Structure formats: C-alpha cells, structure tokens
Amino acid sequence: MYFTEEHNLFRESFREFLQKEVVPHIDKWEETGHIERFIWEKFGEMGYFGLTYPEQYGGLGLDFFYTVIFLEELQRVNSGGFAAAMWAHNYLAMTHLNAEGDERIKEKYLSASISGxxxxxxxxxxxxxxxDVAAMRTTAVKKGDKYIINGSKTFITNGVYSDYLVVAAKTAPELGNKGMSMFVIDRDTKGVSATKLNKLGWRASDTGEIAFDNVEIPAENLMGEEGKGFPYIMQHFASERLIMGINAHARAEFALEYAMDYMKEREAFGRSIDKFQALRHIIAQRVSEVEMAKTFNYTVSKRLSENEYVVKEASMSKLLSTKIADETIYDCLQMLGGYGYIEEYPMARLLRDSRLGPIGGGTSQILKEIIAKMVIDKKEYKAAAR
Structure with a gap:
C-alpha cells in the first residue's frame, strides 16, 4: 500500500550500507560517545541526507516513505544514539533550514548538510x-545589523560536535510565545560553548548543554519572520513526534525478531522455549501491538506526505508507540534470561536506548494534555502561515 519496488530496493541497499559501513564501528562509538566524521561524509555521498530535500541544494526530492525506511533501518544497527545523531541532523536542524532559511542560508548550510x-x-x-517551549529564557536582542544572543540550551543531540546550531530565542520576551524567533549560528562564533552530558542511553551521540554568552551574529542569520519562531517549532514538532513513533515501532520489531530467533535455539526441559505457551502468548501480544502501531504510523506518514497537519495523530503516534516499544523490549529481554542483562547481547542497550522515547520530543505527560485539549476541549492547532 505504501512501498513501491523502488522503495524496497532502497531499503535493501541502505540496509547493506549500514551493515558494511556503520555496524563495525558502533561499539567504538558507543564507548567514546563520538561518531567519527567519515560516516557523515559517506551518508552525504550516498545521498541519504538529501532524500526529501530539493534537488537544487543537492537533494533527491523523494517522498516521505523514503524517510520512513531511513528511520526504520537505522534502528536495526542497535544504537539509538547513532540513529538519533543522523535523524536529528537530517530532520530537526535541516528541516528548519529548508522551511525557514532564505536562499543564502540554504546555499551555505542546507547544501553542506546534505553533502555531509x-x-x-x-x-x-x-x-x-x-x-514548556514558550517559557524559554534565551534572548536575541537586535543592535543595528546584529543580534546578541544570551542564554542556554540543554539535551541537544549533536550539541557538542556539530558545525552550526539552529537556535530558538526570544526577540520580544514581553510577548511570550509570540516573541520567539529562529536563528542559525556557526559553532565557532565567539561566546558559544558546550558541555557534553553523560547519559543512560543513546551513548554514541553527543548530547550537550550549550551556553550563549553575548554571542553576536549577523541579522541575516534570522530564519523566517521575527516573532514566528513558536509556530515554526510547533509545526515541525508534528513530524518530529511521528519520527519518534516510527523509531519506536522499528526498534520494537528488531527486538522481537532477535528474541524469537533466540527462542528457537534456546532449549529448556527438552524443547525450545518458543514452544512454551506462557512465552508464546507474550510474544503474540507484543507482535500484535507493534503491528498496530506500525500500521497507524504508516497511515499518519501518508497524511503527512500529503501536507495534512497531523499534530494530533503524530502526538498519538509518539505517545503509544514509545510505550509499546518500552514494554516490548522489556519482555524481549526477559526471553533471553540472564543473557538479556549482558552487554554483549543487544537487549541491554535496546532497553536503555528505548527509555528516552517517552521523554524526548515532548514527554508522554505533555502529549496526553495536547491530545486532551484537542479531543475534549476541541482546541485546534494550525500550521504556521507561509
């Protein structure tokens, strides 16, 4: 229904690429917390950062289901941190460049991002x-042909080793969320500093706390209209939440595949453990839940690709898919017994990495309130005007 032969061929080739070029390095990157530069360049050479972006900046202009495949296959390398680094670059930072950046910004930053x-x-x-995005304190004060940025950010994926930062700051703090704007800032700008955070999971990615101390940037580094930052962010949150929902169903599928393969080989009391009803029924339950989540996520992806504003559905996707993934991976780890707790097997890392799902990109508690406002209070969220 959603994937053509071309999609399937892309999936095969991308999976081969990841197994050959990425998987051999994953354990080292998990250990060091630093993804080496060469792999970004290889992703760029292969066109993986430009799947959905305009051809004039080096992209391929393909449909959103290539993104779905990109996300699903990244979950199979068993490093939530590596996957996050790739999609945070590709679908968080670059999305804003493409949507709000002017021609100069796109030529300088988007083209170089697509190429890696x-x-x-x-x-x-x-x-x-x-x-609570609207409560941010970072400010951008205009002085002549410059903005002066002061404040701090935290939990920023690629926050330490990236070359540029797409930053939300308040240009008119007295206006609340109507006084927020978006900027692009070069990493080496004076006054920008970053501290690496030590995390439970996603250990391959560099997550940072960033400080801006009287950072001067050209006024032309404003992206879009001044004061429109909040609706820009809200608009892109829909795709971010759907991305995290897709990530969740994909890592849960990977966990189930591994657990079922293990269960076929592991014997207890004279037979393989996939023959024990107590265990079979747990797997049946989890496979059913993951399949439901995946089918819903594909439907929402289709609507998003047709430019529908799917904030409610994307919030539902992230809320339930991440919960299902956590519970599924917990049960899959149990199927491995003591080996599930050992780092040489994939489940320990999967469990740690999956736990960020209900936190990042809007906590489950926030998402429930957003959904409640829409279904109970009949609140309507609208896309930012272009």
Missing part, C-alpha cells in the same frame, strides 16, 4: 523549561 560536510543541531529545550 556540515553537521547541524536544533536548540530549543532549556534547563528550566523542558517541554
């Missing part, structure tokens, strides 16, 4: 605000 020459990060979350 530059790495980007999106800086929205702050230490004292979390999911």
């Amino acid at each position: 020459e530059m790495i980007g990060c999106l800086c929205v979350t702050e230490p004292f605000c979390g999911s």
